[in-house]
Every structure is written in structure tokens, then in C-alpha cells.
Amino acid sequence: MSSFMGSWHQAASITTIAIIFVAFLFELMSPIKSQIDRVQIRRGDLSLVHQSFFSWLDPIVDVAKSRKVVESDLCDLEDKLLSSNLSEDYKRIAEKHTSIDSSLVKYLYASKPTETILTVLCQFGHILTKTSTPLLLQKFLEAPSIQHLLVLFCLRLMGSFLKNHSSFYATILATSFKATFTGEIYNVVFQLSKNTRRKEEAPISLVEADIQRVVDWIVDINDIWAAPLAASLSIGVLVTVIGPMNTAISLIALIVIYPFLQVLGTLMQRTIGNLMERKDIRTQTVTETISKAKTIKIYGWESAFEQRIHHARQDELNSMKVLALVQGLISGIMSLCPQLMASFALFSMWISRGCLTTSCVFPILGLFTILDNSLSTVSASLFGYLSAKTSFRRIQTFILSSENLNSHRSEPTSHGSPSILMRSVSLCSSDGGATKFFLKHIHVDLMGPQLVTLAGSVGSGKTAILDTVAGDLTPQEGIITVNGIMACQSQIPWVMSGSIRENIIFGKEYDPDWYQEVIFACALREDLGILPRGDATIVSPSATNLSGGQKSRITLARAIYSKANILLLDDPLTSIDVNLRQHIIEHVLGPQGIAKNALKIVSTSSSELNKIAHWNLLITDDKKLQMTKPLTYWESENQEASLQESFPLCEKGLSQNCLPRGTHPSSFQDIAVQTPQASPTHEEDGTVPFSVYRQWLSLCHPLGWAVVILCIVCGRLVQLYSTYSLTRLSEASHENQLAHLYTFLASNLLQAFCTMGFIAAAWFLCLLPTACRLHQQLVAGCLNSPIQFFADTTTGQILNRFTNDILKADGPIASYIIVVIITGSITCMITCLLLFTAPKSSPGILVIGYVFFRLQKRYRSTARDIRRIELETRDPLITSLQDAWVGASSIKLFRMDDILVRQFRHKINRNSQSFFIRTCLEQWVDLRLEILTQ
Incomplete structure (x- = not known):
């Protein structure tokens, strides 16, 4: 009976794998436009299978293979993400929840409860599949069988689907937040008095920096709770694997490190607030300089204003230096914590059990690896949450500053003879x-x-x-x-x-x-x-x-x-x-x-x-x-x-x-009016020339990247040796295992110092000097441009470079570079280890690598085009916002505010469309790449 059940489970597992693999091949080989004969489609028009594979993006990816993707190729924005509908939702929330302004999470749930619940449920399912993997690995190592292997594969595959769909629902939340508060900030501009606008700084920084910072956090919103939950579940599984006493001993490291993390977290929050204030000052200085560009060039004041902007930028970078130092310390401590916990657990088990075996060591190491990833995610998520919390408070402060400008005036009328009556009016400052x-x-x-x-x-x-x-x-x-x-x-x-x-x-x-x-x-x-x-x-x-x-x-x-x-x-x-x-x-x-x-x-x-x-x-x-x-x-x-x-x-x-x-x-006849054609953004061939990378790399300290690479190589060698010491430990006798445990502990300490050294070198020798010189070149290029440049280029295009693009260069791009370097080094290390220990796997690795790079190539060309569209639709938003801030008095008096608000909401919809598709495209490629890696 047991053999029958075993064969039945084996057949069911193989059938499940075959169905999933055939469905994946069908998805790759059957383009969606064979079912719907047009490029623009809505997600709801497709079957559940195609929705789960993000197949509604396939037509856009196919278009990118033959030509440039243009705005008309993009999918229609869903009704629930239209700016006008989101504005009504915001008004409804503001009426029902008077304290909603104090909590970002409460607002997200109140605005999109279904998406908030779905993203949490999908992420929870992903955590369960991830934390169950070490247990299945232990069973497989104790009794190798095809059933365990297939179940492990199905579990990881399900985890990939759940993770990417959790990110998809988070993208809906991020898009709705971005559209809602961009529109609300624009609307509030017309509700402020002239004196208030003089005291306040232009809200461009709120739209370009603060909203973007909150949006970046919302995309990864589940990390703030999922990472601690994954860590807790890992600890719970550890209790079943190594026992409660050994688990309690391993937690001593976490208890010792926690006070340091609390102090660093408080310092980080204070530094983030200071950084945002410095960023506002720099943005305001740039805005004033651009608005007076003609006068500056006529009188030859370029050098003086360049120095003024440079000083504002230096103050901003000084705050970034403190933030980078704090982030480096937190990352180093977070990377050290799980390794110390693993060392304490292994020491305790060695004392209690007398000997450590392979089936015991590597599942424990897998659980602590999950714990390591979770704590590293907590570090990044903590930084993102504190930044988003501060930014959301600044946004709400601005929105709640709207005034009642008609408290001392009767309702104006338009019938009869014009008249103005002022009775006992006193003006003050x-x-x-x-x-x-x-x-x-x-x-x-x-x-x-x-x-x-x-x-x-x-x-x-x-x-x-x-x-x-x-x-x-x-x-x-x-x-x-x-x-x-x-x-x-x-x-x-x-x-x-x-x-x-x-x-x-x-x-x-x-x-x-x-x-x-x-x-x-x-x-x-x-x-x-x-x-x-x-x-x-x-x-x-x-x-x-x-x-x-x-x-x-x-x-x-x-x-x-x-x-x-x-x-x-x-x-x-x-x-x-x-x-x-x-x-x-x-x-x-x-x-x-x-x-x-x-x-x-x-x-x-x-x-x-x-x-x-x-x-x-x-x-x-x-x-x-x-x-x-x-x-x-x-x-x-x-x-x-x-x-x-x-x-x-x-x-x-x-x-x-x-x-x-x-x-x-x-x-005199009517002067002929030709509808002005917007000057198109210069389109490249979809690739970034190597000279651009070389120029960017040359902006850092001469030895900067050499030091970074040295820290990475040392860290990976230490990590490799640490894993090797565990292998030797599981094979050694009881008397010799203690020496390998000491080696494992020492290598973990050294690896933590390499991590802190890598982050410090990356920021202080590479990223911060590059950010400073890149901004200097941008300022010099702008101020030294001919006057005609300011006549042909909109204010929004110029300000977008100094706000959104510089923000990305300072934050996400710098973080992505660090992540790419770390991930790339780990991938190279694992690939070399696989080829060295299992050379027969090399054909499969080559095939998977080929498909991997083909998918990446399709994604990159599409992502560049959509990113270009996003920037093109972003510039009119900044231009309109700057126009409204300067000309709010005239706009209100001419009763143009309602018309301009409607036009602005249309511009928001165009930008939301490209932002939403670009972000979903990341899930499109992530899902396919993760299926390949399984």
C-alpha cells in the first residue's frame, strides 16, 4: 500500500510539474495578440492564466522588438487609477477619517482595502513557502526521493507567483498614492494666500522627492512586516529542528545587538529629516536661478550663482554622508547578527549532542540564511519606512495648510454695475x-x-x-x-x-x-x-x-x-x-x-x-x-x-x-496660428554607450572602485571559506569540530567588517563624489548654455533633471548599484562553486543562462522606451506645477483653477499609465526569470 501511495505521489508530482512547465512554454510561445488583435488591452480582458503570467504586457514587449514603443501603444489605465476617481476617494477618506493624516498605512488601507489585503495575503503565502523550504531540504537530505524534490520545486514555484503578485498589488497602491497626492498638492496651491506662498517653498520638491520616496517604499511595503515575520518563522522552525534551548542561546546575539540598532534607527530618522530640509533648500535655489537665467547671463553672474547652488548641494551631501555612515553600520550589524546566531546555535548543539552531521548543519545554515536575508531586508526597509514616514508628514502638512481666503469678504456677484466696497479694512504683516x-x-x-x-x-x-x-x-x-x-x-x-x-x-x-x-x-x-x-x-x-x-x-x-x-x-x-x-x-x-x-x-x-x-x-x-x-x-x-x-x-x-x-x-489680417509641436525627446537606439558608463565611473575617487572591488572579493572569499569550514565541520570528528566552529565564527566577524568596508567605500569613495561632480556638471552645463536654450526648453524639463533625476542618482540608482554588485558577486561565486563541484550541470547552466539573457534583452529594450515615455509625461507635470505656484493669483482671479486642475489630472493619468506599466514590467521579467532559476 505504501509503495502504491509513493508511486501515486510521484506521478502526481511529475504531472503537476509537467502542467506548470507546459503552461510556461505555452505562455512564451503563444503571444497574447493572437487572441486580441490590438496592442492596447486591459488586464481584465484576459483569462486568469494570462493575468497570472502578466501576459497583458506581451504586446508591448513584442512591439519593442520591431520599433520604438510610443505612448499610444500602452495599455489603458484602469478606472480605479484615474486621477479624478482617486480625488473623490481622497475626499471620502478625509471626511470619514479625521486622523488619517497621521498614518500612511491607515490611508493606504482606507483608499484601496482590497489591494492592501491581497498584497499582504500573497506576501504571507510567499513567506510560508520560503520558510518551509529548509524543512523539505532536511527531509530530502535524510531520505532522497523524487517526491521531495518535486514538492520542493512546486513550493518554490508557487512562492515566485505569490511574491510577484504581491508586488503587483503594491504597485497599484503606489500608483494610486502618487496620482492622488500629486493632484492634491496642485489643488492646494490655489487655496493658499499670497503671503503663505511667499513663506512656503515651491511644492516641486514635494512632488519630485517626497512623493517619489513614499512611492518607492510602497512598492516594497510588505518588507516592513514580512521580513520580521520571516525571521520569526525561521526562528520557529529552528525550535523544531535544534530545540528550544539551542534556539534561546542563539537569540543572545540578537538581544545584545538590539540596543545598538535602536540608537542607530533614531539617528537615521533625525538625519533623514535634516537631509530633506537641505534638499528643499537646494531645489529652491535651483528654481530661483532658472527663473532668473536671462538676467544672470546678461550680467555675467553665472559663477556666483553656480557657487551658491554648490554650497546648497554640499550641505545636502554632508547630510548624505552621515546617513551613509549610519546605513553602513546598520547593514554590517544586520549581516553579522544571523551569523553570530548560527555560530551560537552550532556551539550549543555541539555541546549538547556531541557531534554535528550534514543533515543537521546545512538545514540550520539555510534557516539562518533566510534570517540573514530577512534582517538585511529589515535594514533597508527601516530606512525606507523612516524616509516615507517623514515625507508623508511633510506632504500632509502642506495639504492641510490650505486656507479660507473668503472669511472677510461677501460672495462676489456679477450682475449690475461693477462696484468695490471696503469697510474698516486693515492689512497687517x-x-x-x-x-x-x-x-x-x-x-x-x-x-x-x-x-x-x-x-x-x-x-x-x-x-x-x-x-x-x-x-x-x-x-x-x-x-x-x-x-x-x-x-x-x-x-x-x-x-x-x-x-x-x-x-x-x-x-x-x-x-x-x-x-x-x-x-x-x-x-x-x-x-x-x-x-x-x-x-x-x-x-x-x-x-x-x-x-x-x-x-x-x-x-x-x-x-x-x-x-x-x-x-x-x-x-x-x-x-x-x-x-x-x-x-x-x-x-x-x-x-x-x-x-x-x-x-x-x-x-x-x-x-x-x-x-x-x-x-x-x-x-x-x-x-x-x-x-x-x-x-x-x-x-x-x-x-x-x-x-x-x-x-x-x-x-x-x-x-x-x-x-x-x-x-x-x-x-491687418489675423496672424496665422500653427499649433506648436512639442519638440520630441531625443531617442537613442535603446542602448547606453559604454562611454557613458566610463564617464560616470571616472567621476569618483581614482581608487574608489578598486577599493570597492577589493572589499567585495575579500568578503566573498571569506564567505566561501566560511561555507567550506562548515563542510569540513560536518565531516570531522567530534574532537576536531570545535576548531572548525572557531574558524566559522572568525570568518563571520571578518565578513561583517568587509560588508561595512564595502558600503563605506562605495559611498565615500564612489557614490558621493560622483553625486557632487555630476550635479556640478549639470549646473555648469545649464548656466553656460545660450539664452536660446531657456527659450526652447520648458522649466519642467530643466527642473526634472535637478529634482527627479538627481534624486534617483543619489538614492535608488546608488542603491541599485550596490545591490547589483553584491548580487553579481554572489551569483558568480555560486556559479563557480556549481561548476567546480558538479561539472555535469554546466550544459544546463549554459542553456538557462542563454534564456536568461534573452529575456533580459527583451525587457531592457521595452523598459527603456517606457521609461522615456514616463519622463516625457513627467516634464509637463513639473512645468504646470511651477506655473501654478508662480501664477496662482492670476489663475484664481480669472477662474481658471478648475480648468487647469482638470488638465493637470489628465497629465497625471498619462504619467501614471507609463509608471504603472514600467513597474509591472519588472514583475513580468522577475516571474519569468524566477521560473527559469527553479
Whole structure:
């Protein structure tokens, strides 16, 4: 009966293996597009088998073999990951959970409970399969049989599926978090007052650094609990293998080391917070420098600003040095801990049992290897968790800083005659916690279409009054009532990234006749005639292809085109020459101007404008607002004669100065607008030239990588000798086993020092010097570029290099390099050991190696294309965020915030699509490679 059961189990095991192997071959040989005749597919359209193999990514991988993958080739984003749906989920969570802002894990569960539970369950199953492997190995060594071997294979295969699907559900969590909080940060920008925006730093660092840091942790979110659980299960299995007493003795090492880890963890958290503050300062310095690039180059200040950025970068790198030192100590201690535990356990067993055998030593070593990997994962996960926790707190602090800007104003209305009423309004500033009033008890009644000028000394509060009327500043006291539709022109002209026409129309419906009338009134025709692409010319806040006067007139045209009946103009005549100034006064602000039916409040020092105003508002030295009427201009019997005195230029002369040669207003046709084509990102052939690697390697210390390789070689030789000593130990007699145990303990101590030396050398001799010089080259290349570079390149593209790319070079890329070096050295050591001890396995290793590299090649070409798409869709996000931060006042007043938020959410969806697919592609290749390695 037992022989029948044994043969039945053997047949069942072989059948199971055959089914899995045939399914895998079918997956590799049967492309998914034979079932669905299109590249774009959704995961839910496929069978469960194809979903489990991530086959919905096969069409994209197939496309990459023949051509470049473009955005239209990517799979549609699932509805639950769309930014608009995620925003609704966030609002629902914020209403239900008032304390959700304090816990990242609580938020993830509240936002995506199903995915959170599934990722935990899959990871738990993976841990069970991993910790069961040493027990099966022990049974196989005690009684070798095909059943044990096949069950071991099936168990490891199931573990691979569970691990990758756990990562998939974590990717859904990461994508939803990234899209949700990127959109919420953008939305909060329009809920902050002007004073708050001046105090706060631009939220670019939050989006590029903090959100990315949280996302990186969420992708590996299960490590924070799975690694300790795997370690606990390993210890539990140890109890069954070596007994509770021997296990307790092995835990002495963990008890001794724990206080050191607690101190280092506290120091790490403090250092992470300091590093983020330094990173914010450096990002803000770079942003200010880019925004003033034209002025810097004109005055030759490149060297001074380069030094300023360099000092900010040095402060950031100093924090990174402390962090690298702490991380190296934690990694060394974590690698030493399981080896010490194994040594103590073997010593205890040698004393209690008298002799150690192969069937006892190597399962124990396998369990402690799992424990070693778990504790190493705990080290990395602890660093990631502390970073993510700090970043999430910073993100929530910014989001919760939104203000109620309408507490001192009645709801604006748009019917009837325009009017502005201010009752007992007082404006103040906060300096060190003390409130200082700079304007007190303002009483203003402005009714109907009229021109009102606002004057005062520099810093007296002219701009503050206009911002308060616009609703961008909250008064300390008083009530403001506005009846009408407002538009504004800020003192520092703000243009958004886009064409000149888009800046003037600014979300309104295009009216060709009205547009041409506004262009003429604002004296822009000659400027548009000179530009090669007319009003289709692309501009940005840091545009160098426009002068300050041109930007000022574009923003004035935007306010006039909106047909608002209340215009708030802050020094609109600045940076404009005399002829253009008189033209704008006559055709825009004057009694017969294009804005004659609007209530206009103009901050100005122009005597011509003061003469023709209905009222003059003057801020006096005693912080009062004095309202006076001009002399008798509006009561003059001969207003036309007075106008001729104020505006000596005649219509004919005006045409000659403001229009292209040979052009007359009546004959000027609509300037042709060509939809601007975004300059495509330069596409390579999918490979990185060796010269790039050589250049990157040359940035470190001359002997840096030599020291790193030396530490690695020494560490692997010591590890190999440690394993060899265990082999000798299991074969030696009882009297000679003690010497091998001492050798095993000494080699473990030496290996821990090699690990710490490797990490210290990698950071201090290679990665940190490379990070410093790479950033210096980026700054120098940017500041030494011609002015045209800043006209052709969007702000988002430049800032993306200094934020997202530098962040990856400092963090993930550096960590990946360390992991690749460690993993590569271990792989080489194991391969050499296999070939030396079992030369008959060499054909199988060669075949598996060939398939391995073929899969990697398919993955790399696809991953590069999708990464390129992700960067291309990332730049518009940063550009839009920077535009909103600088121009929030104008955007809100023109009621464009809702429109821009919807557009921004569409941009988020495009970026989420490429990010989600790129991350899932990692699971696609991991699953296939792990199946091969089984």
C-alpha cells in the first residue's frame, strides 16, 4: 500500500510539474495578440492564466522588438487609477477619517482595502513557502526521493507567483498614492494666500522627492512586516529542528545587538529629516536661478550663482554622508547578527549532542540564511519606512495648510454695475509672531465704470490692496464687497507655459475680431509680426524670447480679453517706453479706451494717468488711504482738446510705431496660428554607450572602485571559506569540530567588517563624489548654455533633471548599484562553486543562462522606451506645477483653477499609465526569470 501511495505521489508530482512547465512554454510561445488583435488591452480582458503570467504586457514587449514603443501603444489605465476617481476617494477618506493624516498605512488601507489585503495575503503565502523550504531540504537530505524534490520545486514555484503578485498589488497602491497626492498638492496651491506662498517653498520638491520616496517604499511595503515575520518563522522552525534551548542561546546575539540598532534607527530618522530640509533648500535655489537665467547671463553672474547652488548641494551631501555612515553600520550589524546566531546555535548543539552531521548543519545554515536575508531586508526597509514616514508628514502638512481666503469678504456677484466696497479694512504683516499693521481702517466706495489710480511710496502697500480686493490676501479686520467679474495684471508679469495666443485667451472662447482689437489696443501687433511664429510662439515664466515690456503687455491683453468689468492693474506701464505708454493710456485706460466700461484700479506713478483718473487713491505716511479727485479734467468743456494735449501722437504716427511696416489696422489680417509641436525627446537606439558608463565611473575617487572591488572579493572569499569550514565541520570528528566552529565564527566577524568596508567605500569613495561632480556638471552645463536654450526648453524639463533625476542618482540608482554588485558577486561565486563541484550541470547552466539573457534583452529594450515615455509625461507635470505656484493669483482671479486642475489630472493619468506599466514590467521579467532559476 505504501509503495502504491509513493508511486501515486510521484506521478502526481511529475504531472503537476509537467502542467506548470507546459503552461510556461505555452505562455512564451503563444503571444497574447493572437487572441486580441490590438496592442492596447486591459488586464481584465484576459483569462486568469494570462493575468497570472502578466501576459497583458506581451504586446508591448513584442512591439519593442520591431520599433520604438510610443505612448499610444500602452495599455489603458484602469478606472480605479484615474486621477479624478482617486480625488473623490481622497475626499471620502478625509471626511470619514479625521486622523488619517497621521498614518500612511491607515490611508493606504482606507483608499484601496482590497489591494492592501491581497498584497499582504500573497506576501504571507510567499513567506510560508520560503520558510518551509529548509524543512523539505532536511527531509530530502535524510531520505532522497523524487517526491521531495518535486514538492520542493512546486513550493518554490508557487512562492515566485505569490511574491510577484504581491508586488503587483503594491504597485497599484503606489500608483494610486502618487496620482492622488500629486493632484492634491496642485489643488492646494490655489487655496493658499499670497503671503503663505511667499513663506512656503515651491511644492516641486514635494512632488519630485517626497512623493517619489513614499512611492518607492510602497512598492516594497510588505518588507516592513514580512521580513520580521520571516525571521520569526525561521526562528520557529529552528525550535523544531535544534530545540528550544539551542534556539534561546542563539537569540543572545540578537538581544545584545538590539540596543545598538535602536540608537542607530533614531539617528537615521533625525538625519533623514535634516537631509530633506537641505534638499528643499537646494531645489529652491535651483528654481530661483532658472527663473532668473536671462538676467544672470546678461550680467555675467553665472559663477556666483553656480557657487551658491554648490554650497546648497554640499550641505545636502554632508547630510548624505552621515546617513551613509549610519546605513553602513546598520547593514554590517544586520549581516553579522544571523551569523553570530548560527555560530551560537552550532556551539550549543555541539555541546549538547556531541557531534554535528550534514543533515543537521546545512538545514540550520539555510534557516539562518533566510534570517540573514530577512534582517538585511529589515535594514533597508527601516530606512525606507523612516524616509516615507517623514515625507508623508511633510506632504500632509502642506495639504492641510490650505486656507479660507473668503472669511472677510461677501460672495462676489456679477450682475449690475461693477462696484468695490471696503469697510474698516486693515492689512497687517506677521514678523516673528508679532502683528504689524501697515494700513488701517480703509473705507472705499467705488461704483460704476471709472478709472481709479493708486499711488504711494515703495513698500507702502499698493500691491497688498490690489491682492486683498482680488481675494488673494485676507485682511486682519473689515469687510470687502465686490460686485462684478474681476481680472488682473500683476506687478511682475506672469505668463504660463504655452503659446502667446493661449496666454491672452486664457481659457476663454476665441473671438477673432475681439482678439485683434485687444492686440491693437495693447500695442502687440508689431511684436507678433516680428516673431517668426507670431502668436503661436511658445513662451514660459522663464522665457528669454520676450522682454519684460512684452510680457507686461501680454498680461494686460489677457485681462482686457476676458471682458471683466473690474480690472486690477498693478503698475501696467512699467518696462514700457513713452510711445507705447501713451498708446496704451489712450486705447486701453483712457475715456475712449477699450476698457472704458470697466471699473479700473491702476497702481501707477504716471502723471498722465493720474490726470485722467476719476479718483486718485494715495497711501499716506501715517498708513491711511486718502481718496481725492483730480483737478477738473472730467469737468473740462473741451475734453477732446485735453486728450490731444495728453496724447500728442496722432493715429497715423501711432500706426507707424505699433504696426509692421506697410500695415494698417484696417487691413491687418489675423496672424496665422500653427499649433506648436512639442519638440520630441531625443531617442537613442535603446542602448547606453559604454562611454557613458566610463564617464560616470571616472567621476569618483581614482581608487574608489578598486577599493570597492577589493572589499567585495575579500568578503566573498571569506564567505566561501566560511561555507567550506562548515563542510569540513560536518565531516570531522567530534574532537576536531570545535576548531572548525572557531574558524566559522572568525570568518563571520571578518565578513561583517568587509560588508561595512564595502558600503563605506562605495559611498565615500564612489557614490558621493560622483553625486557632487555630476550635479556640478549639470549646473555648469545649464548656466553656460545660450539664452536660446531657456527659450526652447520648458522649466519642467530643466527642473526634472535637478529634482527627479538627481534624486534617483543619489538614492535608488546608488542603491541599485550596490545591490547589483553584491548580487553579481554572489551569483558568480555560486556559479563557480556549481561548476567546480558538479561539472555535469554546466550544459544546463549554459542553456538557462542563454534564456536568461534573452529575456533580459527583451525587457531592457521595452523598459527603456517606457521609461522615456514616463519622463516625457513627467516634464509637463513639473512645468504646470511651477506655473501654478508662480501664477496662482492670476489663475484664481480669472477662474481658471478648475480648468487647469482638470488638465493637470489628465497629465497625471498619462504619467501614471507609463509608471504603472514600467513597474509591472519588472514583475513580468522577475516571474519569468524566477521560473527559469527553479
